[in-house]
Amino acid sequence: MPEHQVFFEEVNEGDEITPIKQKITKKDLVIYAVTAGDLYELHYDKDTATAQGFKDVIVHGRLKSALLARVVTDWMGNDGKITKLTCNNRGADFPGDEFTVKGNVTGKRQENGENIVELDVWGENPEGKKTTFGTAIATLPSK
Amino acid sequence: MAEETPLTFEELQEKAGKLEVVETLDIEKSMIRNFAAAIGDTNPLYNDEEYAKGKGHSSIIAPPGFFTAAVLSSAFTRLRPQLPLGRGVDAGGEWDILLPVAAGDTLTNTFKFVDVTQEQGSKGMKTFVKFETTHVNQKGEMVARSRSQLMRF
Numbered sequence: 001m002p003e004h005q006v007f008f009e010e011v012n013e014g015d016e017i018t019p020i021k022q023k024i025t026k027k028d029l030v031i032y033a034v035t036a037g038d039l040y041e042l043h044y045d046k047d048t049a050t051a052q053g054f055k056d057v058i059v060h061g062r063l064k065s066a067l068l069a070r071v072v073t074d075w076m077g078n079d080g081k082i083t084k085l086t087c088n089n090r091g092a093d094f095p096g097d098e099f100t101v102k103g104n105v106t107g108k109r110q111e112n113g114e115n116i117v118e119l120d121v122w123g124e125n126p127e128g129k130k131t132t133f134g135t136a137i138a139t140l141p142s143k
Numbered sequence: 144m145a146e147e148t149p150l151t152f153e154e155l156q157e158k159a160g161k162l163e164v165v166e167t168l169d170i171e172k173s174m175i176r177n178f179a180a181a182i183g184d185t186n187p188l189y190n191d192e193e194y195a196k197g198k199g200h201s202s203i204i205a206p207p208g209f210f211t212a213a214v215l216s217s218a219f220t221r222l223r224p225q226l227p228l229g230r231g232v233d234a235g236g237e238w239d240i241l242l243p244v245a246a247g248d249t250l251t252n253t254f255k256f257v258d259v260t261q262e263q264g265s266k267g268m269k270t271f272v273k274f275e276t277t278h279v280n281q282k283g284e285m286v287a288r289s290r291s292q293l294m295r296f
Contacts, residue, residue: 022182022183028181028182028183029181031177031180031181032178032181032182032212034177035174035177035178035181035212036178036181036212036217037212037217037220038212038217038220040220052230061232061233062208062211062212062217062233063181063182063208063212065208065211065236066178066182066206066207066208066209066211066212067182067208068208069206069207069208069211070182070183070184070206070207070208072207073184073186073206073207074184074186078186078188078198079198081240082207082240083239083240083241084237084238084239084240085207085210085211085237085238085240086235086236086237086238087211087235087236087237088234088235089232089233089234089235
């Protein structure tokens with residue numbers, strides 16, 4: 001990955017950040033389930049999922065929240081830090097689908113010597129429907 | 144899967160604020176690398192020890208999503224044996240990420256069931272079960288805290 005860095009001075013309210021597209025596989029869900037310790041069968045056992053009315057197993061909401069964080073870290077570079085994240089799931093996503101994560105800058109301010117940016121971040125399914133909503137606060141370096 | 148018998152709203156009210164689980168968790172490199180792999184994140188901060196050290200960390204660090212994952216902050220997952228809720232969906236959460244967590248750190252994680260509320264929805268009463276967590280490292284520093292809720296249906 002090329003080293004890049006976004007600086008506070010370069011950011012403006014309304015800026016769109018670089019989206020990420022992630023095709024989440026069933027294998028990803030299994031690795032996530034074990035690593036994150038979330039072994040709820042809804043995320044790897046199709047019988048459990050169909051019994052609850054889903055067409056297939058569904059992506060962990062918390063995996064999607066991790067992708068909402070990743071869109072910010074990928075965009076800003078490693079000298080920026082996320083200090084707060086919120087996430088709300090409003091719809092199911094399925095493995096095999098491409099999950100697109102987008103974001104935009106909603107504000108910037110300096111406070112206690114820190115350069116703070118606020119963002120809206122969200123995830124969309126292949127039909128372009130927003131299934132996952134969140135916000136992030138990050139600190140960025142100055143030039 | 145055997146269905147658990149869910150607690151009633153009144154039983155939940157009785158337990159609110161009184162139920163807490165504390166555990167210690169050793170953060171291992173493989174945990175961080177596998178987590179990064181599951182979210183398709185190839186950032187060297189989470190994968191390359193020399194790079195992470197060059198950024199001032201003691202080893203590879205956990206990505207921000209690690210804090211939102213069950214491994215660190217799902218109170219529901221931890222409290223479920225003592226708090227049968229039946230079917231529910233994640234109804235949102237917020238995470239304060241205060242300090243980096245590196246491989247080799249040991250965290251003390253506290254998971255609390257803090258409150259339960261009900262509101263009238265279009266398809267009947269909705270019950271919201273609210274949790275808080277704190278995560279403290281081996282130096283006694285709080286590295287993260289979270290508030291989250293589950294909606295029972």
